[in-house]
Amino acid sequence: KAGVTQTPRYLIKTRGQQVTLSCSPISGHRSVSWYQQTPGQGLQFLFEYFSETQRNKGNFPGRFSGRQFSNSRSEMNVSTLELGDSALYLCASSSRGAIYEQYFGPGTRLTVT
Amino acid sequence: GENVEQHPSTLSVQEGDSAVIKCTYSDSASNYFPWYKQELGKRPQLIIDIRSNVGEKKDQRIAVTLNKTAKHFSLHITETQPEDSAVYFCAASITTGNQFYFGTGTSLTVIP
Numbered sequence: 169k170a171g172v173t174q175t176p177r178y179l180i181k182t183r184g185q186q187v188t189l190s191c192s193p194i195s196g197h198r199s200v201s202w203y204q205q206t207p208g209q210g211l212q213f214l215f216e217y218f219s220e221t222q223r224n225k226g227n228f229p230g231r232f233s234g235r236q237f238s239n240s241r242s243e244m245n246v247s248t249l250e251l252g253d254s255a256l257y258l259c260a261s262s263s264r265g266a267i268y269e270q271y272f273g274p275g276t277r278l279t280v281t
Numbered sequence: 282g283e284n285v286e287q288h289p290s291t292l293s294v295q296e297g298d299s300a301v302i303k304c305t306y307s308d309s310a311s312n313y314f315p316w317y318k319q320e321l322g323k324r325p326q327l328i329i330d331i332r333s334n335v336g337e338k339k340d341q342r343i344a345v346t347l348n349k350t351a352k353h354f355s356l357h358i359t360e361t362q363p364e365d366s367a368v369y370f371c372a373a374s375i376t377t378g379n380q381f382y383f384g385t386g387t388s389l390t391v392i393p
Contacts, residue, residue: 172324199379211325211370211383224380258324268313268376272324 170195172261172273180279186247189276193240193261200242201270202234205256214257217242249280283308285373287384294361295392302387304371305353311373314347314354315381320367328369329356361391 173192181187193200202214213226217236236242240261246253256277260270284307294300304314315330331338331345331354338345342361347354358365371384 201379201381203383210385211372213380213382216379218379226380269315269327269330270381271327272317274324 172259172271174257174259174273174276176276177274178277178279180281181249183249183251183280185249186245187249187278189244189246189257189259189278191242191244191259191261191273193242193259194263194271197261197263197271198240199262199264200236200240201260201262202242202244203258203260204228205258205275206254211258214244246278251280254278254280283311283373283375283382285371285382285384287371287387289387290385291388291390293390293392296361296363298361300356300358300361300365300389300391302356302369302371302389303353304355304373304384305351306373306382307352308373308375309349309352310375311382313374313376314345315372315374316345316356317370317372318367319370319386325370358389361389363391363393365389366391 175190199218201216204212215225220236231247234244256275258275260272262270287304312333317325318328319325329345331347342359344357368386368388370386372381374381
């Protein structure tokens with residue numbers, strides 16, 4: 169099976185712009201979670217989608233949003249970018265309704281200048 | 282919400298020695314505890330996990346133990362090798378809550 173894929177792998181944006189990141193889960197996986205990884209904060213949960221519905225959301229401002237499509241692919245959007253949004257954004261997929269094993273994608277490295 | 286603490290933040294061991302990383306969690310409802318290994322520039326990889334109905338699980342040189350009463354779990358790596366050098370993350374999850382809470386990571390260096 170192909171693994172979780174994320175596009176693009178690298179992005180450079182300017183403060184105030186918006187960005188959209190994409191995640192394609194492992195075939196057959198219906199749950200997609202998004203995380204922000206920074207050196208100081210580790211892995212911070214953003215949100216989780218299952219069958220096109222957001223089931224859980226972390227403690228991030230409303231500038232961070234996401235969605236999931238009927239083929240389980242998910243997108244994450246960040247509006248009005250701030251310097252502090254520079255991070256590695258990881259998505260992870262899981263096959264089950266109640267999440268057990270999660271498999272991560274390679275991440276999108278976002279740099280905000 | 283759940284709070285996961287991980288110690289130590291850095292760990293250096295000689296090749297062939299054992300390494301132990303410890304995590305504590307706060308929510309007694311947590312029932313799934315995975316460990317991830319992240320090599321530099323790569324994605325986190327699931328290396329072992331344990332569910333709350335099990336006290337110990339082993340996979341070759343890696344083992345995880347869980348003490349539900351004390352709310353802590355540990356990763357044990359025996360006969361360490363240089364390729365074990367990476368950052369290791371623990372996590373806790375209430376599986377029906379569909380959210381993982383991660384520890385802050387342990388940077389393990391195995392010295393040849």
